[in-house]
């Protein structure tokens with residue numbers, strides 16, 4: 001709706017601002033930084049909420065940082081939102097199962113049941129079950145909101161194929177053994193890439209607790225190579241090191257790059273060596 005605002009935390013998954021624009025709303029970005037472990041506090045949130053805010057978009061574990069909200073952090077957010085009754089909360093928990101933090105994983109609705117009536121919990125099979133391309137996502141929320149979503153969706157999209165639906169049911173009802181073993185593997189890769197990147201000249205990265213990305217700050221590396229920004233640096237890495245990364249600018253966080261570790265240890269080691277080589 002024109003004039004209505006959706007608050008998005010940066011670095012954000014690339015699609016969120018465009019989704020808001022498609023709905024004729026205005027994205028309002030709440031910036032977080034590497035220095036603060038990509039966290040924000042109650043005052044930060046309060047400073048971007050207005051009488052026009054209608055949605056707060058959260059994503060945990062995060063694409064691109066891999067940082068996950070704790071129960072306490074969600075409860076701090078909820079306290080602030082109690083003063084803004086018109087704000088819905090959409091939480092994208094796509095990487096819920098790819099999580100290796102010490103604390104139990106909490107969805108927002110679980111951590112803050114008082115706000116259940118205005119929380120929409122989003123998930124899908126693309127990541128945990130390696131079913132990208134099968135096009136199955138789903139969400140839960142209060143019946144009134146879900147009914148309104150069905151009205152819009154029923155007239156604006158076609159359906160996910162029955163084959164995908166059947167495969168998703170099997171994945172969701174399965175033992176999750178492969179999900180657990182892949183999560184252990186992602187944790188192992190993260191441990192490697194986190195330590196390895198922090199040893200590369202001009203790279204600094206925070207420890208992630210989920211998803212399969214790392215989001216180093218590379219401003220010093222960009223400077224060292226006499227390049228202008230993360231976009232030029234990403235092109236440079238592709239051309240000179242033959243390593244594909246995504247510039248942080250796409251996630252609303254210039255001066256960073258995103259690397260995915262959804263690939264073998266062997267390739268990750270090779271990628272790290274190649275990046276090291278161009279930054280010697």
Ligand SMILES: Cc1ncc(COP(=O)(O)O)c(C=O)c1O
Nearest residue numbers: 013059063092094124126132137
């Ligand atoms: C945080 C997040 N949400 C949603 C999606 C969308 O997933 P898909 O459309 O492949 O199911 C992605 C994919 O990259 C993601 O990272």
